[in-house]
Amino acid sequence: MIELQDLTKQYQNPQTGAEFYAVRHLDLTFPTGEITALLGPSGCGKTTTLRMINRLSEPSSGRILIDGEDVLSVRPELLRRRIGYVIQQVGLFPHLTVAQNVATVPDLLGQPKAQTAGRVRELLSLVGLEPSEFAHKRPNELSGGQAQRVGVARALAADPPVLLMDEPFGALDPLAREKVQDAFLDIQRRLHKTVVMVTHDIDEALRMGDRVALMNAGELAQFGTPDDLVRRPASEFVRQFLGEDALLRQLAGVPASALVLPAPAGLALADLPRISGSLSARSALSLMLQEGHEQVAVTGEGGQVLGVLNWQALERV
């Protein structure tokens, strides 16, 4: 786990010279093996907090412990090899192939080439990029979503227990974004990394986060499960930030497949609109409203119908 203890970062205002708090006496624990979304309005200190964990920025005061070890006692370059880092501008090396990009850290660590080559193929498959098709491409031959997947594969290459992500899917259009989010959640179900993900997108935080840490002006406004924040907001700020349609937003965090019911006998499934079970319940609701149906057929990975999702199931969320 990652513990932030009384963590503070002050900067100087370049115009007035006055000091101000970017992060203010923050106490927060990111649980091992879970995704914590660090959410909040622009300028509330999310990125600063994240960058102190891998020492891209140094705290003004306070401590950061990773599994009990103070990060300030570890040399920054050693620390960063143990912590994966994914940012919005993926930062792939343009002159290297996809495979070489993913292999950067293992090569740096002097790991045997043959072993790395196998690992790179494994990771590309894991993020949904067929190695035979993508390994030899250059970054300029990739779509934004594909480049982002390579960024995730590269961050996982050294098998770090901790992964820091700063608006990792921010540059993608909504469709590509939901796909890469799903690919990532799928990976996380297998790898159980300790993930801290900065986002200002409420839907993304509720969908991806096992927990959400909502910040406001350098301080913690609330830490809890998406359900806690939506149903039990700790303050007026939290309630307002999540917005009136908080329950609707929560649907964005539930896959349609989780709400599926057996299709009643005699129902003409062929007449229902269809939606992939990996898409969100919110997408299912949009489809119902768009098509004027009170239920939709939910399909599995192979396109087979798993069952139906209806209005009542949505109301129970």
Ligand SMILES: Nc1ncnc2c1ncn2[C@@H]1O[C@H](COP(=O)(O)OP(=O)(O)OP(=O)(O)O)[C@@H](O)[C@H]1O
């Ligand atoms: N290097 C710096 N020097 C001075 N001020 C800084 C520096 N980096 C960040 N800040 C200020 O600290 C505050 C917090 O910035 P930070 O980037 O952590 O916010 P954020 O929550 O990640 O915002 P966003 O969602 O817009 O990226 C802001 O007021 C920002 O202007």
